[in-house]
Amino acid sequence: MSYSISSSSRSASSSRPGFHGQNRSPVRYRVGPMDYKPPTPCECKHKPKAAMWISWSDENPGRRYKTRAMSRMGGCNFYEWHDDPIEDPFLKQLLIDLRDKVRLLERMNSELHRGAMAVQERQVVQAENRLAPVARLPATARCGYWKNVALFVLVVALVWNVLFV
Ligand SMILES: [Zn+2]
Structure with a gap:
């Protein structure tokens, strides 16, 4: 050239x-x-x-x-x-073909990227929906859950004390 x-x-x-x-x-x-x-x-x-x-x-x-x-x-x-x-028609066509291939791959890549983003957004929404019922529980209900946990730990500690100490 x-x-x-x-x-x-x-x-x-x-x-x-x-x-x-x-x-x-x-x-x-x-x-x-x-x-x-x-x-x-x-x-x-x-x-x-x-x-x-x-x-x-x-x-x-x-x-x-x-x-x-x-x-x-x-x-x-x-x-x-x-x-x-x-001047070389082969080289000229080769450049055109490579140009078109790059543009096609860029278009496909951005479509795949958009698709992946949409899937990710759907997964986030689904995860939020799964968590939502617990989050919506009234404060007293959530409080009751922790009281049960505390009670369970206390019982385990007592049983442990009786059996092994
Ligand atoms: Zn000028």
Whole structure:
């Protein structure tokens, strides 16, 4: 893969890849969008550094480009490809397939996570329902239970005393 800047591919067309949603990167960026060198300034007044992103479109999977983060809201039309297009159709399709696989697994993972959370919530509710009758007993009834326990311990102590001491 070549890393030359092909200024001929500069364009401000609406077909530019987005930053989120369907074009969200399926892998973590190894280099932050602003961490590349040397900096490419955009054409705005104070020549701010353009951020480097990775395209995950069907047309340009894995191809890096530079634009300002603010260009989403308008105000800056700077847009430049960093890599040349991937010529090898096999590699291009492989990247698309891997992208789709990652997104499918992410969707399945979040569905499983939601399912596990729902099961956990149901178990908590069931456990609370099992405990509820005891908790709802009047104070005198609960008091009676502890009186019985105390009486039982006293009887055991007396029997122990009579038999073994
Ligand atoms: Zn600009």
